[in-house]
Amino acid sequence: MANISSFRVAVIGGGPGGYAAAFLAADLGMKVTMIDPEVNPGGVCLYRGCIPSKALLHVAKLLEEAEQARNWGIEFAAPKVDLNKLRNWKEGVVKKLTGGLGQLSKQRKVEFVQGKAAFVNGTTLKITKTAAGGEENLTFDRIIIATGSRPTVIPSLKIDSPRLIDSTGALDLQDIPQTLLVIGGGYIGLELGSVYATLGTKVTCVEMMPGLLPGADRDLVLPLHKRLEKLFSAILLNTTVKSLKDEKNAIRVTFEGSDVKEKEQVFERVLMSVGRRPNSEIAGLDKTKVKVNAAVEAIAGHKVAFEPNAIPAVVFTDPEIAWAGLTETQAKEQGRAISVAKFPWAASGRAVTLDRMEGLTKLLIDPKTERVLGVGIVGPGAGELIAEGVLAIEMCALAADVGMTIHPHPTLSETMMESAEIFYGQATDIYRPKKA
Numbered sequence: 001m002a003n004i005s006s007f008r009v010a011v012i013g014g015g016p017g018g019y020a021a022a023f024l025a026a027d028l029g030m031k032v033t034m035i036d037p038e039v040n041p042g043g044v045c046l047y048r049g050c051i052p053s054k055a056l057l058h059v060a061k062l063l064e065e066a067e068q069a070r071n072w073g074i075e076f077a078a079p080k081v082d083l084n085k086l087r088n089w090k091e092g093v094v095k096k097l098t099g100g101l102g103q104l105s106k107q108r109k110v111e112f113v114q115g116k117a118a119f120v121n122g123t124t125l126k127i128t129k130t131a132a133g134g135e136e137n138l139t140f141d142r143i144i145i146a147t148g149s150r151p152t153v154i155p156s157l158k159i160d161s162p163r164l165i166d167s168t169g170a171l172d173l174q175d176i177p178q179t180l181l182v183i184g185g186g187y188i189g190l191e192l193g194s195v196y197a198t199l200g201t202k203v204t205c206v207e208m209m210p211g212l213l214p215g216a217d218r219d220l221v222l223p224l225h226k227r228l229e230k231l232f233s234a235i236l237l238n239t240t241v242k243s244l245k246d247e248k249n250a251i252r253v254t255f256e257g258s259d260v261k262e263k264e265q266v267f268e269r270v271l272m273s274v275g276r277r278p279n280s281e282i283a284g285l286d287k288t289k290v291k292v293n294a295a296v297e298a299i300a301g302h303k304v305a306f307e308p309n310a311i312p313a314v315v316f317t318d319p320e321i322a323w324a325g326l327t328e329t330q331a332k333e334q335g336r337a338i339s340v341a342k343f344p345w346a347a348s349g350r351a352v353t354l355d356r357m358e359g360l361t362k363l364l365i366d367p368k369t370e371r372v373l374g375v376g377i378v379g380p381g382a383g384e385l386i387a388e389g390v391l392a393i394e395m396c397a398l399a400a401d402v403g404m405t406i407h408p409h410p411t412l413s414e415t416m417m418e419s420a421e422i423f424y425g426q427a428t429d430i431y432r433p434k435k436a
């Protein structure tokens with residue numbers, strides 16, 4: 001095997017894919033240069049994705065809880081939102097984390113070049129410096145392309161209007177519009193729609209499919225749908241947007257579909273969140289023989305395989321939805337026999353103390369082997385709780401392993417244990433009449 005410490009590795013893109021690869025390559029002794037247009041690594045996740053959206057969702061949750069506190073005998077005055085301060089706080093969070101990554105790059109001696117990379121040929125990049133200006137060439141032995149993705153726009157709805165925004169524009173938090181149409185009932189639209197709705201915007205969400213979050217099991221989506229029906233002004237399913245027209249102070253929207261009564265409506269802003277497309281068209285890529293398999297350990301000559309059984313998916317709305325491994329929808333599609341053990345949070349002491357009984361935890365279990373194949377959770381904190389499910393699936397745990405593991409009380413994590421007990425017909429907090 002070649003002496004890997006002599007490898008010069010270039011990494012295009014400083015997102016979680018790129019910086020994790022760059023750091024590992026450096027830890028393995030390679031000489032690494034990472035290129036990204038921003039001032040520090042972070043990519044979409046830190047600058048305009050996971051992190052700023054979660055910071056704002058934290059605020060949204062606080063506002064919702066303050067409102068709900070009325071039911072518990074605590075009344076707050078209507079919140080005053082200082083938008084500049086809120087934006088500054090969110091940007092501070094981003095700066096702190098991206099600055100930390102910049103620091104980690106330095107500590108690992110990863111050279112970070114702020115710029116946009118294009119290929120000159122299979123061993124040379126041309127980097128156009130975004131802040132400093134000018135260009136430089138960089139030669140490399142190996143390259144990792146981790147250029148991520150960007151929001152998709154429906155071509156027929158592409159209009160030149162500052163009122164039409166994507167997730168990046170929504171996270172900029174320019175103002176709190178009176179009305180907002182969210183096109184797309186996926187996780188990004190629902191998360192950002194929730195943020196604006198709690199800040200006071202009248203939010204309408206339109207989705208062409210018959211349900212929100214297509215792909216997620218319906219029983220997990222139901223409690224969220226119910227809550228969003230109260231938070232949003234309207235949820236239009238089976239409905240498509242036919243046209244957008246920029247007017248003086250608004251966008252005129254034409255809808256088509258079974259759920260919509262008013263076919264033409266006007267919104268101060270429209271957020272298009274209909275998916276993302278890969279940034280794979282890097283200039284000059286055609287001058288190389290790129291094979292998309294560049295992972296660090298493969299470069300280092302290690303035998304590697306990436307075969308996780310469970311990749312968790314989390315929707316950070318309120319309630320949160322999280323699942324891992326097999327879903328009921330997939331099991332049905334595959335014609336696979338499974339047992340589904342569901343524990344309703346109405347029977348969880350902790351959920352009652354939080355006044356959040358609408359949640360549900362379910363285990364999908366192989367009826368023959370009793371192995372946990374999938375886990376689905378809806379309820380506050382589902383994103384944290386799913387980690388136990390991921391571990392159970394990865395460790396090939398049996399339902400009995402989960403059921404016999406002592407969980408702290410009173411916690412929502414007990415719902416995992418109680419779901420497993422349901423499978424065996426022995427849940428302490430649920431009475432199931434014996435089958436005759």
Ligand SMILES: Cc1cc2nc3c(=O)[nH]c(=O)nc-3n(C[C@H](O)[C@H](O)[C@H](O)COP(=O)(O)OP(=O)(O)OC[C@H]3O[C@@H](n4cnc5c(N)ncnc54)[C@H](O)[C@@H]3O)c2cc1C
Nearest residue numbers: 013014015016017036043044045049050116117147148149
């Ligand atoms: C609003 C929103 C919320 C999200 N929330 C979550 C969440 O809660 N949890 C979650 O797991 N995921 C979430 N995601 C998805 C997450 O952000 C992405 O999965 C993640 O960022 C992908 O990482 P990556 O490294 O592949 O690419 P990216 O983060 O997209 O990074 C790629 C980087 O490459 C740079 N680049 C592209 N072309 C070039 C070039 N030619 N030269 C130099 N640099 C280039 C880009 O500018 C970018 O900085 C969210 C996304 C959005 C938009």
